[in-house]
Structures are given as C-alpha cells and as structure tokens.
Amino acid sequence: MKENNGLLLPRRKLLGGMAASAGLALSGCDALNDSADFRSVLRSAERLNKASQRLIAGRGALAREYSQSEMSPAFPKNGTINPGTPEYLRHVSEGFANWRLRLDGMFARPMSLSLAQLMAMPAREQITRHDCVEGWSAIGKWRGPPLRLLLEAAQISSRARYIIFHCADDFGGTPYYESIDLIDAFHPQTILAWGMNGGMLPVGHGAPVRLRVERQLGYKHAKYVMLIEAAESLSGVGKGKGGYWEDEYDYEWYAGI
C-alpha cells in the first residue's frame, strides 16, 4: 500500500522522463555524429578490426571457395554498370583489342599489358562469395592472373606500401579508385579477373578486368581497372583516404567486416 502510493507519481514522472530522454538521446546521437572528434573516436574501431583480423587470420588465410552447384543463380550488377565514356565505349566495340592495362608508379619496370597478354598469364579460377557492404551476398566464379605475378613482373619497389587501382568509371565526375595494402595484394586469391562465371567478364561487372580481393567487402573490388599504381602512401590520390567511397562517403578503408 505504502509502496504503491509512494510510487504512483514517480512512475508517471519516470515514463515522461524516459520519453523525453529518448527524444534527447536521438538528437544527441545526430549531434555526436556531426562532431569530428566523436567520429574519430568511433573510427578507432576500424584500426582494431584490421589489427585483430590480421592477427587471427594471418597473411595467408583463404576465403571460402565454393563448388559450381553453390553459385548464385543471379549475380547483381552493382555500382557503375557501364562507364559510358567515348573511350570506354570504343574499347567495348573493339572487344578491348586496343585496351592496355598499365602498371606504373613505384615499379622498376613499369608495364603496359594487352588483354591477350593478361589472358596468356597463369590464371587462377575461384568460386567465391561477394559480400556487399549493404548486406547482400552472391557467389560467382572468377578467373584471372594473381596480382602478385604482375607486381613481381613489374618489379615492385621495396618501398611501396600500397597498390592503387585507377578505374575507367566515375561517379558524378569523380574517378573511381580503390587501394589495398601489400598483404592483400600478394594474397593468393587476389586476382585480376578477366573471366566470370565461365565467360568473359561482362561490362556490367567491370570489363575487361576487375580486382578480386576476397577477404574484403564488395566496394574494394575495383571494376574497369585501367592503371595499377604502386605507392608509398595514399595521400597523393583523390582526397587521400584510399578510395572513392572512403573519400566521398567516409567508408572504412579496411573493409574486412
């Protein structure tokens, strides 16, 4: 009795207070999100994610490879589905016969390779799962030379720390690019895929060549790769965060989760 009488008012107050503080918390979260200091605190988790995954997985742990029967019936085309520039369209109409993949930057022997030369290199075929940052997954088959072979052929400098992929497409005038570090660049499943699901890589999926970096999310898998650059740091490209989505939308550079 005594307890009930005593608690009636506080209970009502408490409920009102809870509703009010919920509203406050909501606007508070947006305010926190707008604060650069708070965002840099949140960002500390990215370093932890990368360090702990590298610690657990090591350099060589392989992504799961699937059998033919486990492949997705439909593999979504995402991001740019056609760069649409006159130059790119000309390459498409020529079957990429005059297209060249360049390797430049911190290489002792910068190279320029035709699609035929790329296809003549030892290729790796892998059926892997592609995980989009948005949440969906699709399983597809990829074929192409390991990136490692190209980096070695062009004699990458021992001072290089990052491999930057410059692409033929742009988003609203900003060229697409992505970057990975040498641990992922030399990983056996990191390939430059010119083949997909048993055929040539279609335009919608990044023809003639896209990167596969299987231990990270989809936005790291650069499509329409034109130039592979070896560099000591990421500061000289774009806005310096190592990729289009990183620069423009603040996505994590390390996309292992």
Place this chain on the structure above:
Amino acid sequence: MARHSELQESGDNPPSRLVRKHRLSTRLWHWINAAALLALLMSGLMIFNAHPRLYWGEYGSFEDAAWLEIVSDGTRGAINLGSSSIETTGLLGIWTDGDGIRQERAFPYWATIPSGYDLAAARRWHFFFAWIFALALTGFMLRALLNGHIARQLHIRREQWSPAHIWREIKAHLRLRPSDRESRLDYNILQKFSYIAVIFLLLPLMIFTGLAMSPGMNAAWPWLVDIFGGRQSARSVHFIAAFLLLGFFVVHLAMVLLAGPVNGLRAMITGWYRLPEASKAEEAGGKNEGE
C-alpha cells in the same frame, strides 16, 4: 553467516531497510551494456535499411527469395513475411521524418542512428559499440564467474526446478505480482531463466553471428559461418536475436516498473535496495550479492 551480516541497515527508517543488492561490477556492466546495446540496435537498424531483405543460406540478393522483407512500393509500406504481407505504412517502409518529409526506407528515423540514411556512419557506430559491448560482456562474465555471482545468483536451486514452482511463478507474473513469495534479493526462476538466456545465449549469439558476417573473419574462422549455415543465415539470426533482445528489454522494463522503478533504479545505480517490510522475515534466510 558472513553474508547475513553484510546486510546493512539504515537507521532512520525502521519499517523498511536498505540493503546492498548489486555490486559495482554488475552495476557498471549493466549500464555500459544497456547503452552499447541501444547504440548497436539503432545503428543496426540503419544498416538493415541499406538492404531490408533477409535470406537463409550462404548467398542472397535482389533476385533471390527473401523470407523477410520490408518494402516500400510508392504508396504502401509493408513487411513481407514468407507469403504474407502486413501493411505498415507510416511506421515501416514509408514514413514521415522529423522535418515532415516522406521517406521510403525500412526503419523510421526515430529508430536509427544516424536518423538519416548514412550506411558508413551507422557502420562506424556499430563496430565501435560492438567492441565496447563484447569487451564489457567478456569482462562481466569473467568477473561474475570468479566472484561467485553466477554460482550464487543465477544457479537454479533444486526446488526451483519443480514444475509446480515454475507454474506458480508463471501465474504470479501473469497476475503482474511477481516475487511475492520470494525474497526480493533472490532472483525467481523466470528471472534466472531469462538472465541466463540473455547473458549466455543471446548476447554471445549477437557477437558470433556478427563476426560470421565478416569476410575477413570467414577466412580466419570458416567454421563460425558454417555453424549458422551460411553468411545470409548468420545475418538473419543476427536480426532475430536482436529483436529477441528488444523483447527482453521491454519485459525487463515492465518488470522494473511493476516492482517499483525508483527502488530498482536506485539499486542498479547505487547498489542500495529498499527491502519491503513484508519480505523482511523471508529475507533473513535469503541471499544477497553485496559485499
């Protein structure tokens, strides 16, 4: 014996007594966990808005069959669950934001962090608070194991296992008068069940299904995603477990309100709990956590 003497009386209020109910480690974890879970839930709902479809198996995308989908088809918002569709216009799928602008997204602005669509920011919130949550849970589990909290407060005693006792507690809860028969310093059987399920099942499940969605973790620990039957299954279980936790939170809040919110809140903030007069006699033989 020693335990009994730890019950400290407050001198000025003879009819009821203040006793130590929750230790510092429990109280600290409770509030860190509550804040982290709220941030995780709300940022998680924003992440879900990026692709509001759930699947079973390894893969699943736009053209694959979803077992759950929140749709917005221009005029109507709905949850599609299997073959049934429940209209949710105004709440899910289509809703009006704080500025009065009509939005076509799954979860509404008041349920997400940030309130507007921002996948990158939601992910940063999610992973930051995931670390806080996982480290705090690990710390609490170890501490509770070592200091006997689990053994004393969550261990289900033999008499509590009797169906008659469980049924009595269910009836008492349904009458919204739980804990009448028990000392309020001792958890009743339904409390023990739900706390054990939450601490040892649901919370770890959130961590493991979360990790199972990470391509980096899949390479490191392929068995983890296999346990859940594939990455999209892990994502579905992550979502289901999150809503079970939300369900726990609602019941937990209702119970706190019913049992006396001021007393309960004080106990979880300061550790001091005012023991109601009626259960004082019973309490003498009861157990408490304080030290």
